[in-house]
Amino acid sequence: MYAVGFFAFLHLPLLTLAVFSFNSSRFTVWERFSLDWYRAIFRDPQLIEATWNSTIVAIVATAISTVVGTLCAYGLWKRGSRLVTGTLYLSLVTPEIVTGISLLALFQWIFRWLHWHLGLYTVILAHVAFSIAYVVIVVSARLRTVSRSLEEAAMDLGANEWEAFFYVILPALGPGIVAAALLALTVSFDDFVITSMVAGVDSETLPMVIYAMARRGASPVINAISALVTVFFGIFVLISERIRES
Amino acid sequence: MKLRFWFILPTWVWLTGLFGAPFAIVLAYSFLTRGYYGGVVQPWTLENYQRLVDPLYLRILLRSFIMAFAATGLCLILAFPAAVFISRSAKHKHLYIQLVMLPFWTSFLVRTYAWLFLLRDTGLVNTVLQRVGIIHSPLPLLYNDGAVLLGLVYAYLPFMVLPIYATLERLDPSLPEAAADLGARPWATLLHVIVPLSRPGIVAGAVLVFIPCLGAYLTPDLLGGGRTVLVGNLVQAQFTTGRDWPFGSAVSMILMLLVTILVWAFLRRESEHLA
Amino acid sequence: MLYDRHELRRVDPRMKPVLELRSLVKDYTGQRALAGISLSIPRGSFFSLLGPSGSGKTTTLRMIAGFEEPTSGDVLINGEVVNCRKPYERNVSTVFQSYALFPHLSVRSNIEFGLKRHGIADSEARVVDAIKLVGLIGKEGRRPAQLSGGERQRVALARSLVLAPDVLLLDEPLAALDRNLRKQMRAELKTMQRRVGITFLLVTHDQEEALSMSDQLAVMNEGRIEQIGSPEEVYLHPRSKFVAGFLGAVNWIDGVGVRPEVTRLARESQNHGSKSFPAIVTDSVFLGDCFQVVVRLNSGEEAVAQVHRGSTVFQPGEAVHVCWNPADEITVS
Numbered sequence: 001m002y003a004v005g006f007f008a009f010l011h012l013p014l015l016t017l018a019v020f021s022f023n024s025s026r027f028t029v030w031e032r033f034s035l036d037w038y039r040a041i042f043r044d045p046q047l048i049e050a051t052w053n054s055t056i057v058a059i060v061a062t063a064i065s066t067v068v069g070t071l072c073a074y075g076l077w078k079r080g081s082r083l084v085t086g087t088l089y090l091s092l093v094t095p096e097i098v099t100g101i102s103l104l105a106l107f108q109w110i111f112r113w114l115h116w117h118l119g120l121y122t123v124i125l126a127h128v129a130f131s132i133a134y135v136v137i138v139v140s141a142r143l144r145t146v147s148r149s150l151e152e153a154a155m156d157l158g159a160n161e162w163e164a165f166f167y168v169i170l171p172a173l174g175p176g177i178v179a180a181a182l183l184a185l186t187v188s189f190d191d192f193v194i195t196s197m198v199a200g201v202d203s204e205t206l207p208m209v210i211y212a213m214a215r216r217g218a219s220p221v222i223n224a225i226s227a228l229v230t231v232f233f234g235i236f237v238l239i240s241e242r243i244r245e246s
Numbered sequence: 247m248k249l250r251f252w253f254i255l256p257t258w259v260w261l262t263g264l265f266g267a268p269f270a271i272v273l274a275y276s277f278l279t280r281g282y283y284g285g286v287v288q289p290w291t292l293e294n295y296q297r298l299v300d301p302l303y304l305r306i307l308l309r310s311f312i313m314a315f316a317a318t319g320l321c322l323i324l325a326f327p328a329a330v331f332i333s334r335s336a337k338h339k340h341l342y343i344q345l346v347m348l349p350f351w352t353s354f355l356v357r358t359y360a361w362l363f364l365l366r367d368t369g370l371v372n373t374v375l376q377r378v379g380i381i382h383s384p385l386p387l388l389y390n391d392g393a394v395l396l397g398l399v400y401a402y403l404p405f406m407v408l409p410i411y412a413t414l415e416r417l418d419p420s421l422p423e424a425a426a427d428l429g430a431r432p433w434a435t436l437l438h439v440i441v442p443l444s445r446p447g448i449v450a451g452a453v454l455v456f457i458p459c460l461g462a463y464l465t466p467d468l469l470g471g472g473r474t475v476l477v478g479n480l481v482q483a484q485f486t487t488g489r490d491w492p493f494g495s496a497v498s499m500i501l502m503l504l505v506t507i508l509v510w511a512f513l514r515r516e517s518e519h520l521a
Numbered sequence: 522m523l524y525d526r527h528e529l530r531r532v533d534p535r536m537k538p539v540l541e542l543r544s545l546v547k548d549y550t551g552q553r554a555l556a557g558i559s560l561s562i563p564r565g566s567f568f569s570l571l572g573p574s575g576s577g578k579t580t581t582l583r584m585i586a587g588f589e590e591p592t593s594g595d596v597l598i599n600g601e602v603v604n605c606r607k608p609y610e611r612n613v614s615t616v617f618q619s620y621a622l623f624p625h626l627s628v629r630s631n632i633e634f635g636l637k638r639h640g641i642a643d644s645e646a647r648v649v650d651a652i653k654l655v656g657l658i659g660k661e662g663r664r665p666a667q668l669s670g671g672e673r674q675r676v677a678l679a680r681s682l683v684l685a686p687d688v689l690l691l692d693e694p695l696a697a698l699d700r701n702l703r704k705q706m707r708a709e710l711k712t713m714q715r716r717v718g719i720t721f722l723l724v725t726h727d728q729e730e731a732l733s734m735s736d737q738l739a740v741m742n743e744g745r746i747e748q749i750g751s752p753e754e755v756y757l758h759p760r761s762k763f764v765a766g767f768l769g770a771v772n773w774i775d776g777v778g779v780r781p782e783v784t785r786l787a788r789e790s791q792n793h794g795s796k797s798f799p800a801i802v803t804d805s806v807f808l809g810d811c812f813q814v815v816v817r818l819n820s821g822e823e824a825v826a827q828v829h830r831g832s833t834v835f836q837p838g839e840a841v842h843v844c845w846n847p848a849d850e851i852t853v854s
Binding site for chain 2: 002003006007009010011013014016017020067068069071072074075076078079081084087088089090091093094095096097098099100101102103104105106109125126128129132136161162165186189190192193197207210211214215222223226229230233234236237241
């Protein structure tokens with residue numbers, strides 16, 4: 001009853017998008033089944049380059065933020081720091097537009113001295129900045145299930161602090177780190193607001209291209225892209241859940 | 247242990263460099279003046295903040311608040327029954343929660359675009375209504391406050407469902423049973439027992455929805471088509487077309503201040519409740 | 522056979538005591554956990570720290586292991602002060618109450634862990650010996666999650682013993698096991714200790730455990746050691762009311778203590794060298810192997826006597842005489 005309507009509300013819009021991505025007509029009147037729009041995607045060099053950029057940014061930013069975030073979560077687990085935790089939460093709560101413009105302001109200010117320009121690297125830096133908080137949260141949650149005596153036992157048996165972390169805690173964290181990385185990947189891949197503020201002229205990402213197209217009006221190509229992106233994300237989520245459950 | 251210092255150091259560097267420093271710069275900019283070609287120059291001034299008192303901007307602020315408030319309220323009304331349903335279902339609880347979270351995991355941009363696709367003049371809603379004969383020419387469903395509200399609710403609904411669901415799961419099942427035993431009908435039990443006890447979840451959900459809605463930029467931009475100007479759009483405009491960075495910084499600071507106050511109030515409340 | 526860490530040579534037992542604590546004090550904010558602990562543990566013995574929770578026994582153990590630093594006082598291992606040494610720099614090993622097995626490693630890898638960290642090559646034989654010692658042959662490949670509680674404890678033991686530590690610290694090792702298993706493990710631990718000859722230091726709140734396994738034990742209370750001695754000494758000749766009461770039940774009659782198992786009840790007053798007091802039976806509880814009879818003396822004091830089945834059955838309300846052999850008395854200062 002209500003539940004059906006609720007879930008329908010949540011999922012139908014996306015399903016409709018997907019369905020009509022196979023429609024040969026531009027309008028929401030069903031003509032015939034067609035893969036034209038999908039083909040159009042692969043013929044558009046701008047799209048392909050943007051997707052490539054998004055992928056690179058996501059992978060690099062995720063790699064950095066996962067490492068930094070995991071180390072931070074571990075450090076906080078040994079002894080909490082209200083300052084660090086508070087700042088991390090603050091970074092999560094800050095509206096994206098504010099984060100975006102503040103990073104833009106920072107980069108422009110630095111560029112006054114260095115004569116550099118915005119580019120893919122500024123996007124990566126920005127993505128790491130907001131991803132760290134997510135990684136810390138996920139890894140911290142996992143750390144809470146790890147008994148402290150595990151670390152003590154390792155040291156008791158002859159491992160120093162670093163060895164205890166590397167040989168005992170890290171393996172125990174395994175699935176948590178993977179889940180955190182996947183979260184960071186999806187967040188990074190999907191980001192638009194912050195990216196649009198700090199990206200250079202040649203460094204467009206997929207969300208930026210989608211936005212530009214959407215601004216010009218709806219187009220079935222966007223439907224097709226959306227369907228692909230959704231499936232892609234969906235697979236990621238499934239993998240993440242599987243790993244989390246193990 | 248010294249090692250702990252090195253572990254947190256990278257995060258510290260990143261937070262200071264890419265969060266603290268930008269914040270400080272924006273704060274400084276908010277007290278400076280707009281340069282002739284759009285940069286930021288001296289003198290130091292309070293003018294940017296004074297400008298905010300202008301009714302034009304106050305109206306934008308107010309509209310943002312109302313929009314966020316409305317979105318939160320709608321989310322609450324829609325999410326609560328769903329959360330109750332999921333927590334009551336014996337078998338597929340986990341599946342339902344996954345279903346709720348699934349849209350969240352897909353691209354935010356795509357989800358917002360979906361409503362663009364559905365509500366436009368040649369969109370699905372209008373086409374269906376015309377085919378059925380209810381209307382003869384397309385309704386302007388898009389590019390107005392209503393569309394933005396719909397987009398916001400759709401985007402943040404899962405954020406409201408989860409905290410309420412979590413609280414309901416922790417509810418002692420014998421409490422509603424005791425209420426029934428004492429003579430309360432299902433509706434009364436819901437109103438007088440379940441709703442009050444799920445307050446922590448409701449408050450958490452409200453905060454999780456209200457704050458992003460307050461600072462929303464993408465949804466009003468895409469679905470409001472420039473006619474719905476919220477605080478987020480105002481800030482973005484100053485840093486791009488408007489070329490008035492100091493003023494944009496001032497607006498950002500105010501927005502941050504509001505958000506920080508809300509979060510602080512929320513955390514205070516939570517720790518009071520826990521104590 | 523006594524081990525020395527890397528070299529496996531015989532050690533002269535006349536060397537300095539393997540573990541010595543000198544006036545150990547530990548303060549936490551607003552609380553003194555240890556108020557001056559001094560101990561000397563003979564090499565190769567089975568030593569227990571016995572006391573209620575909060576007595577400081579676990580704190581003492583953790584200080585010996587290196588997880589806590591003393592506020593003042595010294596910890597000496599083989600005559601060397603080790604206060605500032607990290608846990609991985611000390612030749613003591615701990616069996617944790619929760620066993621703390623590494624969940625991602627197999628039984629064998631868990632046992633090998635310490636050897637690898639110390640860089641000891643060719644450890645295959647030692648690992649196999651350890652597995653044999655704890656009786657886990659055939660289960661080397663399993664993960665901790667696939668083992669029973671008792672099996673996990675054996676892995677924890679093997680993991681620590683394989684390093685041939687100077688002292689093996691055991692933190693309430695039997696607490697997580699069920700009753701029957703506990704009795705079995707008590708005997709096994711004792712046998713194991715005799716076989717390997719390593720000094721065992723056990724921390725427990727269970728007096729039966731301490732009495733049955735130890736060569737010597739120290740009774741702790743509120744951060745202090747109340748008495749050190751062999752099980753018989755501490756049980757039969759406790760030096761304080763606390764020790765007397767913690768080791769077993771005591772009747773305090775007329776200023777002296779008498780344990781229920783040596784308290785006898787008789788219908789007539791006894792004269793041959795025993796003390797005797799008139800009393801009324803207030804309760805008689807059948808415990809299976811004996812009766813526990815509660816009597817109230819004329820002075821108002823209550824006493825419990827353990828009466829074996831087969832002798833006279835006492836009913837509540839009867840007038841009896843409580844008597845005991847003065848040699849069985851416990852006098853405390």
